[in-house]
Amino acid sequence: MTPALSVLDLVSVRTGQTSAQAIAASLALAQRADALGYTRYWFAEHHNMPAVASTTPPVLAAAAASRTERIRVGSGGVMLPNHSPLIVAEQFAALEAIAPGRIDLGIGRAPGSDPVITQLLRMSGTTSEVDRFPDHVRDILALTSPEGAGYRIGGRPEGNDEYRVHATPSAEGRPELWLLGSSDYSAQLAAAFGLPYVFANHFSGEGLDRALDLYRQNFQPSAHLDAPRTFLTANAVVAPTLDEAEERMLPQARMMARLRTGRPLTALEAVEEARDAEASDHLAAPVLGAMRERWFVGEPAETRARLVAFAARHGVGEIMISPVAGAYASEPLDSADGRVQTLELLAG
Numbered sequence: 001m002t003p004a005l006s007v008l009d010l011v012s013v014r015t016g017q018t019s020a021q022a023i024a025a026s027l028a029l030a031q032r033a034d035a036l037g038y039t040r041y042w043f044a045e046h047h048n049m050p051a052v053a054s055t056t057p058p059v060l061a062a063a064a065a066s067r068t069e070r071i072r073v074g075s076g077g078v079m080l081p082n083h084s085p086l087i088v089a090e091q092f093a094a095l096e097a098i099a100p101g102r103i104d105l106g107i108g109r110a111p112g113s114d115p116v117i118t119q120l121l122r123m124s125g126t127t128s129e130v131d132r133f134p135d136h137v138r139d140i141l142a143l144t145s146p147e148g149a150g151y152r153i154g155g156r157p158e159g160n161d162e163y164r165v166h167a168t169p170s171a172e173g174r175p176e177l178w179l180l181g182s183s184d185y186s187a188q189l190a191a192a193f194g195l196p197y198v199f200a201n202h203f204s205g206e207g208l209d210r211a212l213d214l215y216r217q218n219f220q221p222s223a224h225l226d227a228p229r230t231f232l233t234a235n236a237v238v239a240p241t242l243d244e245a246e247e248r249m250l251p252q253a254r255m256m257a258r259l260r261t262g263r264p265l266t267a268l269e270a271v272e273e274a275r276d277a278e279a280s281d282h283l284a285a286p287v288l289g290a291m292r293e294r295w296f297v298g299e300p301a302e303t304r305a306r307l308v309a310f311a312a313r314h315g316v317g318e319i320m321i322s323p324v325a326g327a328y329a330s331e332p333l334d335s336a337d338g339r340v341q342t343l344e345l346l347a348g
Contacts, residue, residue: 001308001312001317002308003231003307003308003311003316003318003319004317004318004319005038005039005318005319005320005321006038006039006040006041006231006318006319006320006321007029007033007042007320007321007322008042008044008076008233008320008321008322009026009029009030009041009043009044009054009060009322009323010043010044010054011023011043011053011060012051012052012252012336013050013051013052013267013268014051014267014268014269014270014326014327015266015268015269015270015273017267017333019053021334022053023060023063024334024335025334025335025336025339026043026054026060026336027063027064027067028334028335028336028340029323029336029339029340029343030064030067030071030073031067031068032340032343032344033071033343034069034070034071036343036347037347039072039318040072040073040074040320041071041072041073041074042057042073042074042076042104042320043057043060043073043074043075043076044057044075044076045057045075045077045082047117047121048114048116048117049265050265050266050267051255051266051268057074057076057077057078058078058091061073061074061103062098065095065098065102066098070102071102072102072103072104072176073099073102074095074103074104074105074106074175074176075105075106075107076104076106076180076198076233076320077105077106077108077178077180078105078106078107079109080108080109080133080136081109081110081118081130081133082118082121083121085139085140085143086143086165086167088105088140089139089143089167090167090168092105092144092167092175093143093144093167093168093171093174093175095175096144096168096173096174096175097168100172101173104175104176104178105140105144105175105177106177106178106179106180106198107140107177107178107179107180108180108181108200109130109133109181109185109186134189137179137189137195138193140177141177141224143165143166143167144175144177145171145174146171148165148166149165149166150162150163150164150165151163151165176196177195177196177224178195178196178197178198179193179195179197179198180198180200181197181198181199181211182199182200182203182204182207183207183211184207184210184211186211187199187211187212187214188214188215188218190215190219191214191215191216191217191218191220192218192220193220193222194220194221194222194223194225195222195224195225196225196229196230197215197228197229198232198233198320199211199212199232199233201232201233201234201294202233202234202235202320202322203233208232208314212230212314212315215228215230216230230316231316231317231318231320232310232311232314232318232319232320233319233321233322234294234296234310234319234320234321235252235294235296235321235322235324236295236297236303236307236322236323236324236342236346237249237252237295237296237297237323237342238296238297238298238299238300238303238325238341238342238345239299239325239338239342239345240299240345241299242298242299245297245298245299245325246297247326248271248325248326248327248338249291249295249297249324249326250269250271250274250275250278250326251268251269251270251273251274251326251327252268252324252326253284253287254269254274254278254283254284255268256287256291257283257284257286257287258283260287263283268326268327269326270326270327270328271326271327271328271329272328272329274326296310300345300346303345304346304348307319307346321343321346323336323338323342323343324339325338325339325341325342326338
C-alpha cells in the first residue's frame with residue numbers, strides 16, 4: 001500500500017538568498033504540498049546556521065496555516081529544553097485556535113544548536129532542564145487541555161490551594177502532541193506516556209529498528225492514543241532523470257559533510273557551485289555512498305517504489321519527506337523549484 005506523504009522543512013537558505021526569500025519559497029512549498037494532498041507540513045528548529053532559516057516553528061506554522069486549507073501544520077520539532085513549557089503550550093494553543101484540527105506539536109529534547117546558542121536561549125531564566133523533560137511534556141499536555149493544569153502554590157497560608165492555568169482561556173480542541181527523537185529515550189518515553197512517536201531517520205538512521213521495537217513493545221494505551229502510532233522521516237531528491245537528481249543532491253550532501261567534519265558552515269551552494277567545488281575538493285565524496293543508500297534520490301517511479309518498500313519494511317503508513325533538492329543558479333531566489341519538483345513527482 002502506498003504510504004501517505006508529509007513534509008519536513010528546515011527552510012533552506014542558498015547562496016545569495018535572503019531570509020525573506022527563503023521563507024517565501026518555503027511558504028509557497030507548503031501551499032503546493034497542501035494542493036498535492038500531503039498530510040502534514042512540519043518546520044524544524046535550528047539556530048545560527050547559515051543554511052537554515054527555520055528558527056521559530058510556531059511563527060512559521062502560523063504563516064503556513066494562514067496560506068493553506070487542509071494540510072496539518074506544526075513543528076518537527078520544538079526543542080523543549082530551549083523554552084518554557086507554558087510559552088510552548090500558549091503558542092500552540094493559539095495555533096490550534098487559528099487552524100482548528102490542523103495543528104501538530106512535535107517535541108524534541110535536543111538543543112538544536114551549539115552550547116553558545118543553548119546558553120543564549122536560556123538567559124531569560126527558563127527552567128526547562130533536559131532532565132525534567134518528562135515533567136514538562138506532562139505540563140504541556142495538561143496546559144493545552146480544555147481543563148488546564150493545576151499547580152500547588154506555596155509560601156502563603158492557603159498554600160494547599162490549587163491554582164489553575166490554561167494555555168488559552170476557552171479551548172475547544174488541542175494540538176496533537178508527538179514525541180520526536182533519534183535514540184531509545186524518546187521512543188521509551190512516548191511508549192510510557194501513550195503518545196505518538198517519530199524517529200528522526202532523516203538525521204540518523206542508526207538505531208531505527210531498535211527504537212521502533214521499543215516503542216511498539218512497551219506502548220501503554222492512554223487517553224490520547226489507544227495503540228502505537230508512528231511514521232518515519234526521510235531525505236528525498238526526485239527529478240525527471242537520475243543525473244539531475246544526483247546533481248540536486250550535491251549541495252545538501254556537501255553541507256552534511258561540513259557538519260560531520262567540523263568545517264565552517266555556509267549557505268547552501270548552488271548546484272553548479274557545488275559541482276565545481278566537489279570536482280576539486282571532494283568534500284562530499286566520503287559520505288555520498290551512505291547518503292545514496294539511505295536517502296531517496298532518483299527518478300519518480302523508482303523512488304516511489306523504494307518509499308513503498310521502506311514503509312512496508314518498517315510497518316508505517318506515512319513517510320515525512322525532507323525535500324533536500326538544491327537549486328540551479330538560474331532559478332529564482334524566492335522559489336524552491338527543485339523541492340517543488342520533488343513533491344510533485346512523488347505525489348504522482
